[in-house]
Amino acid sequence: MSVKTILSELEGCTDSALLNDWHVVAYSTDLEQGKLLPVTLMERDLVLWRSASGDVHAWDDLCIHRGARLSKGCIERDTVVCPYHGWRYNDQGSCVLIPAAPNEPPMKKARAITHPVKERYGFIWVSTGTPEKDIPIFPEWDDASYQKVHCGPYTFRSGYRAVENFMDPSHFPFVHAGVNGIYDNPDPIAPYDVELTEEGWSPARYA
Numbered sequence: 001m002s003v004k005t006i007l008s009e010l011e012g013c014t015d016s017a018l019l020n021d022w023h024v025v026a027y028s029t030d031l032e033q034g035k036l037l038p039v040t041l042m043e044r045d046l047v048l049w050r051s052a053s054g055d056v057h058a059w060d061d062l063c064i065h066r067g068a069r070l071s072k073g074c075i076e077r078d079t080v081v082c083p084y085h086g087w088r089y090n091d092q093g094s095c096v097l098i099p100a101a102p103n104e105p106p107m108k109k110a111r112a113i114t115h116p117v118k119e120r121y122g123f124i125w126v127s128t129g130t131p132e133k134d135i136p137i138f139p140e141w142d143d144a145s146y147q148k149v150h151c152g153p154y155t156f157r158s159g160y161r162a163v164e165n166f167m168d169p170s171h172f173p174f175v176h177a178g179v180n181g182i183y184d185n186p187d188p189i190a191p192y193d194v195e196l197t198e199e200g201w202s203p204a205r206y207a
Ligand code: FES
Pocket: 063, 064, 065, 066, 067, 068, 082, 083, 084, 085, 086, 087
């Protein structure tokens, strides 16, 4: 299988708004050093790993040689070793050793397909596009007076429904009764606006 064929078979989201944003793919604690962690982001199979520096890397779960899944391989000497012919990739995604030709420098195109990745708020965030903004700011994260509740992951049929849900406080007493609403005594919701801010859509303060 040629490199061109391998690349043409990569699947995944083509919506630029989603593609060029950051998405949580795992908890930081899920990724131990020395472990390859397969994850799927918007139908695209990825492999995560943590190099000796502690940095996290997110690559397509695919070896550019013959398309084997890198997540089935292993980590040795701070390189990812493909399970099929043993090609080794360093933390920059470059192939540094082809065992069948150990005395020849690997060709430049022998590279893993790498993606932007960050760790923040205890999560690993990946973009398979070109993110235009940083990860959303979460000012309450370090405020001990807030309790953090981890939810999901969830399967959405429509991202628009998810956005709408976060703008709609009138469902709280019914869907989240006892958490942030009371079933028998729902809060009246005064009219409010939804604003487009630097960080995205946000409900304005209730009138
Ligand atoms: S498929 Fe990975 S080294 Fe051949």
